[in-house]
Amino acid sequence: MPKPSRTGTAAALVLLALLGAAVWAVGQLRLNVATFTDSIGNATDFLSRTLPLDFPPLTEVLLLCGQTLAIVVCATLLSVLVSVPVAVLAAGNTTPAPAARYGARAVIVVARAVPDVVLAIVFFRLFGLGALAGVLAMGLHSVGMVAKLYADAIEQIDEGPRTAVRATGARRLQEQIAGVLPQVLPAFVATALHRFDINLRVSVLLGFVGVGGLGFEIANALRRLDYQRGVALALVVLLLCIAAELLSAAVRRALLGTSGDTARGLTGFIRRRVGAIRADLARGPGDRGPEPGRVSPPWTARRVRGAVFTAVTALVVVASVWGADLSPWQVLAGLPRMLDTLGLFWPPSTGGVLPDLVAELFVTVQIALAATLIGAVLALPIGILAARNVAPIPGIATAFRIVIVVVRGIPELVLAIVFVVITGLGPQAGALALAIGAVGLLGKLVADSLEETDVRVQQAVRATGAKRLQVFVAVTLPQAAPAFVAHLLYQLDVNIRSATLLGIVGAGGIGFYLLNASRVMEFGVVTTIMMMVFATVMVVELLALWLRRAVS
Incomplete structure (x- = not known):
């Protein structure tokens, strides 16, 4: 031994x-049996004050659900857009320099360290009431998780396809798109969907500091001790979270398929991209002839499914931006106050x-x-x-x-x-x-x-x-x-x-x-x-x- x-x-x-x-x-x-026994009376009283549940009219419920989902979708999209370049800089095999890697890792740590509630309070001071503060708070805080997982996925790729792309004389951006992106795309999609689930639950917490949607209505109901309405809306959130979890799982399966199918599809995609880049480099700038290196993949059922999901995702994003009522002018109006607002948080004090x-x-x-x-x-x-x-x-x-x-x-x-x-x-x-x-x-x-x-x-x-x-x-x-x-x-x-x-x-x-x-x-x-x-x-x-x- x-x-x-x-x-x-x-x-x-x-x-x-x-x-x-x-x-x-x-x-x-x-936390013992005696404590739970002493709380039985309170639990019975709470249940009697909760039932029957008081649901708002269906149109109001749908409106609140739509507002919440719009905020969560926009926040998740923001986190993905910010996380991709941060992850590329943070990954040891794609960063251009050690300083860039340490800087990107610092951004990830800071994003995780600052609670989304605090970020929401800051953005309320900058941009006023509305969905924008919630989108920015959840989106930027999510970078701490999403960018870290994206960077980990990039560091775990097979360097073979990337080396093959580099050998053709491809530039850094072409190398990332053709040699790295196809390998990490499944992990990127899965992480984004997982973060969407988390943000949906976080939106309830942000409702207590003023972010609209179901969380805000739950907070108002509980502040006036209206447990019938508050618990009814909490049940709506529960059903929404379960639906989002099941939908995310279905989308992951539909988009990514089985691991073997995914691997074969990615390998084919990488080969096609390498051939296309090689053909681009071989042709002269004035050559407008056919591109023999390019291969157009067949429209299989899986590719059609992916195209449909991509189109639906684009429509959902557009509808969410519209539903959250995000305005670039609101952002521009609040930016001049940023330094003054951040200055309120420094130096630290104990009060x-x-x-x-x-x-x-x-x-x-x-x-x-x-x-x-x-x-x-x-x-x-x-x-x-x-x-x-x-x-x-x-x-x-x-x-x-x-x-x-x-x-x-x-x-x-x-x-x-x-x-x-x-x-x-x-x-x-x-x-x-x-x-x-x-x-x-x-x-x-x-x-x-x-x-x-x-x-x-x-x-x-x-x-x-x-x-x-x-x-x-x-x-x-x-x-x-x-x-x-x-x-x-x-x-x-x-x-x-x-x-x-x-x-x-x-x-x-x-x-x-x-x-x-x-x-x-x-x-x-x-x-x-x-x-x-x-x-x-x-x-x-x-x-x-x-x-x-x-x-x-």
């Missing part, structure tokens, strides 16, 4: 320490409440740790049963996939509001809301990781006569274990950021101070809070990076 390395031992001790801290956080926040800020940041970390532990306990069995190669029968995997989709569709802010009413103001509501929200994200990641394990090894062990449980414990689980560790640390990162924002509705943590500082225009305090949260998240990210290397 090999002797464990120092790095492996240190990683195991750190993981045990994190587990101990999470168990301690659960105890400190009193005389630094001890309170440190204490509430500690509570935020407690909420995140407790939520991650409870969420993992709930999500791991659900994710395992949702994996098609682990579930006893396909029907069970499908059923648990549906559970994951439904849970993912519930905005965490709505869960936090419900738990605030049931358990009262404080960190318990935030921890419970994030724990349930983790089932959607963590359950999906666990299921996907199990399905990505090497099936051939599992089949080989099964051929020896091993039972399903033995194969899972001996082969499948060890293969997916490093991914599980990475997913848990990623969930902790997400929960720290989310716990910061859930404090806006009284779910404990530093978010309450963040919103209050924004409302009384203590923007220096806002900067201090952002820097504190950013430092905490960076510690978690560095720890996660080290642990992933140690356990892999």
